[in-house]
Amino acid sequence: MSRKRNLEGDAKSRILEISARLFAEHGFNAISVRDITSEAGVNIGAVNYYFQSKEQLFHEIFETLLRPLQRERIALLDQIEAEAVDASPDPERILRALIEPTIRSSVGKDALSPYLPRLMFQTYAVARQSIGDDVAVENDAVATRFIKALARAIPHVSYEDICWRYYMVLGGFLLVCTDAQGAQRLERLSDGRCDTNDGPRIIEQMIAFFLSGITGPAPSKPRRRAAKALPVNVPSADPAPTPPARRRRSNPDPSPQ
Amino acid sequence: MSRKRNLEGDAKSRILEISARLFAEHGFNAISVRDITSEAGVNIGAVNYYFQSKEQLFHEIFETLLRPLQRERIALLDQIEAEAVDASPDPERILRALIEPTIRSSVGKDALSPYLPRLMFQTYAVARQSIGDDVAVENDAVATRFIKALARAIPHVSYEDICWRYYMVLGGFLLVCTDAQGAQRLERLSDGRCDTNDGPRIIEQMIAFFLSGITGPAPSKPRRRAAKALPVNVPSADPAPTPPARRRRSNPDPSPQ
DNA sequence: GTCTATAATTGGATAGAC
DNA sequence: GTCTATCCAATTATAGAC
Numbered sequence: 001m002s003r004k005r006n007l008e009g010d011a012k013s014r015i016l017e018i019s020a021r022l023f024a025e026h027g028f029n030a031i032s033v034r035d036i037t038s039e040a041g042v043n044i045g046a047v048n049y050y051f052q053s054k055e056q057l058f059h060e061i062f063e064t065l066l067r068p069l070q071r072e073r074i075a076l077l078d079q080i081e082a083e084a085v086d087a088s089p090d091p092e093r094i095l096r097a098l099i100e101p102t103i104r105s106s107v108g109k110d111a112l113s114p115y116l117p118r119l120m121f122q123t124y125a126v127a128r129q130s131i132g133d134d135v136a137v138e139n140d141a142v143a144t145r146f147i148k149a150l151a152r153a154i155p156h157v158s159y160e161d162i163c164w165r166y167y168m169v170l171g172g173f174l175l176v177c178t179d180a181q182g183a184q185r186l187e188r189l190s191d192g193r194c195d196t197n198d199g200p201r202i203i204e205q206m207i208a209f210f211l212s213g214i215t216g217p218a219p220s221k222p223r224r225r226a227a228k229a230l231p232v233n234v235p236s237a238d239p240a241p242t243p244p245a246r247r248r249r250s251n252p253d254p255s256p257q
Numbered sequence: 258m259s260r261k262r263n264l265e266g267d268a269k270s271r272i273l274e275i276s277a278r279l280f281a282e283h284g285f286n287a288i289s290v291r292d293i294t295s296e297a298g299v300n301i302g303a304v305n306y307y308f309q310s311k312e313q314l315f316h317e318i319f320e321t322l323l324r325p326l327q328r329e330r331i332a333l334l335d336q337i338e339a340e341a342v343d344a345s346p347d348p349e350r351i352l353r354a355l356i357e358p359t360i361r362s363s364v365g366k367d368a369l370s371p372y373l374p375r376l377m378f379q380t381y382a383v384a385r386q387s388i389g390d391d392v393a394v395e396n397d398a399v400a401t402r403f404i405k406a407l408a409r410a411i412p413h414v415s416y417e418d419i420c421w422r423y424y425m426v427l428g429g430f431l432l433v434c435t436d437a438q439g440a441q442r443l444e445r446l447s448d449g450r451c452d453t454n455d456g457p458r459i460i461e462q463m464i465a466f467f468l469s470g471i472t473g474p475a476p477s478k479p480r481r482r483a484a485k486a487l488p489v490n491v492p493s494a495d496p497a498p499t500p501p502a503r504r505r506r507s508n509p510d511p512s513p514q
Numbered sequence: 515g516t517c518t519a520t521a522a523t524t525g526g527a528t529a530g531a532c
Numbered sequence: 533g534t535c536t537a538t539c540c541a542a543t544t545a546t547a548g549a550c
Contacts, residue, residue, distance in 0.1 A: 011534085025384045026383055027284060027382065027383040028284060029287045030385065032526080033526065034524090034525080034526090042535090043535045044526095044535085044536085044537095045534080045536085046533095046534080047526090047527095048336060048385050048526080048528075049534085064404070086357075119384050121381070122382045122383065123440075124378070124382075124432060124436075124439060124440055124442075125378050125381075125383075125435070125439075126282070126284040126287060126379065126382075126439075127282045128283065128284075129527080140445065140446065143446050144446060147447075157483065159450065160450040161462070163447035164443070164444065164466070166435070166446075166449055167433055167436070167442075167443045167446075167460075168429030168430075168433060168463065168466050168467075169429070171429035171431060171433060172426070172427075172428035173428070174428060174430025175424060175425070175427060175431070176424055176428060178382070179381075182381060182382075182383075183383075183384075185397075185424075186421070186424045188397065188416060189397065189401060189404060189420060189424070190421075193420055194417060194420050194421055194424075204476035204477055205418070205421040205422075206425065208418075208474065208476035209425050209471070209473065210470065212470045212473025213470030213473070214466070216466065216468070216470070217459035219462050219464065219466075220465075221461075255536075268515085268516085281542080290543085290545085291543080299516085300516060300517045300518080301517085302516085302517070302518085302545085302547095303517090306516085309545095310545080311544070311545090
């Protein structure tokens with residue numbers, strides 16, 4: 001209320017901002033409420049006062065960041081589909097609708113957005129109810145809409161293949177977006193050639209790669225090692241007709257997140 | 258020593274196995290040594306007795322799993338390059354050398370391998386020294402060798418672009434491999450069409466997508482929105498010549514991992 | 515080698531003064 | 533609204549009996 005700390009923002013939004021960064025960098029379990037409150041310059045009780053619990057604070061971060069992004073994506077997709085009622089939509093525009101809002105919201109403006117990809121990345125990395133049930137449902141709905149749009153845009157690729165490829169897009173997308181706040185491994189591996197802070201460049205790199213990949217020819221059916229490759233023999237041999245083979249012995253009830 | 262628990266494996270390897278699974282599923286910080294020892298059916302002190310600390314145990318898991326895998330990859334790559342001294346190597350075989358050892362080691366045999374991709378995934382997700390310095394160095398060396406091999410195999414793609422694309426390959430690869438032990442989101446989104454436990458199928462899907470993507474045409478240079486796409490107008494407008502724009506305010510010293 | 519008991523620290527959350 | 537002091541549960545790690 002008072003105007004005391006109006007310059008820096010009130011305590012609540014300071015906590016939101018600082019904790020988003022700390023959680024994104026180190027993960028939920030690695031950060032204590034003491035880490036947050038001390039770095040935010042507020043007292044220890046503030047997190048519980050404003051957000052009831054550390055868990056609730058985490059949920060609220062996703063609410064704040066993810067929902068608007070998903071709505072922007074859907075708005076773009078709506079527009080694309082509205083303009084292509086008769087013809088099939090342009091796959092590049094669909095990919096851009098998926099990717100660009102994330103990158104764009106990462107430059108300037110509000111200070112939290114850059115951390116969303118990394119927080120999402122962690123959602124896949126650990127089995128933990130990071131986001132509320134409702135947000136998770138909305139999330140899947142958005143993904144399904146994009147998959148269906150891509151399937152219509154690229155009719156020569158089967159629906160199943162589109163699903164695989166959508167997921168590979170997602171993985172590449174998240175890893176690249178995530179690298180700047182974390183390992184910075186791409187800059188290192190490329191000897192500084194790849195600047196993971198250059199939003200427009202990231203976008204064009206992704207679009208080029210994903211568009212080629214997602215529209216490319218279908219995989220050779222599971223007769224293995226078809227066309228060109230010579231047989232590779234390695235220590236653990238790999239006789240030609242390896243059967244599908246089940247894997248993973250125990251996985252009682254994987255939290256569906 | 259004694260033959261008491263020889264059937265189940267001795268205490269040390271039981272701990273290694275159980276903890277690899279628990280860490281992979283929930284992350285390092287979410288798992289306590291009590292979780293491990295109780296699930297492994299050993300006493301609470303066993304982790305510290307065999308591994309000195311929880312941290313050391315974690316490092317040892319990577320040692321055990323990652324080193325042999327990297328060696329197998331390098332052996333395959335050596336062979337490919339040896340056979341192509343004059344001609345340029347086959348990009349598909351290089352991608353297979355990168356991908357197949359992981360998938361192959363995930364079926365049957367030893368019980369730990371399936372968890373490696375997920376553990377690696379977490380390495381990217383949180384800023385934490387998951388793996389020892391020496392393993393990290395070897396890791397980067399392997400990546401660099403693959404990047405250089407791909408650059409030679411695909412001469413019409415610039416070295417910088419190869420780096421971006423290698424990293425996107427890595428991201429898609431990890432997310433897909435990771436999904437079976439975790440969110441199982443791909444199976445859900447695809448309505449059961451995609452079976453993330455079917456190793457050979459995963460391989461062929463990846464090879465097809467990555468090969469098209471990595472050999473595809475270069476991205477349009479940062480004159481944005483070049484060829485086909487119509488201008489998209491969204492709430493937060495996007496005037497044509499958006500400058501690069503710096504981002505991220507504070508990131509004191511990101512652990513280079 | 516295996517186990518129990520316990521040390522020493524740190525975690526999330528709350529009560530109550532101001 | 534803000535802050536301090538504090539409770540209580542859970543953590544890693546160790547000491548020492550068997």
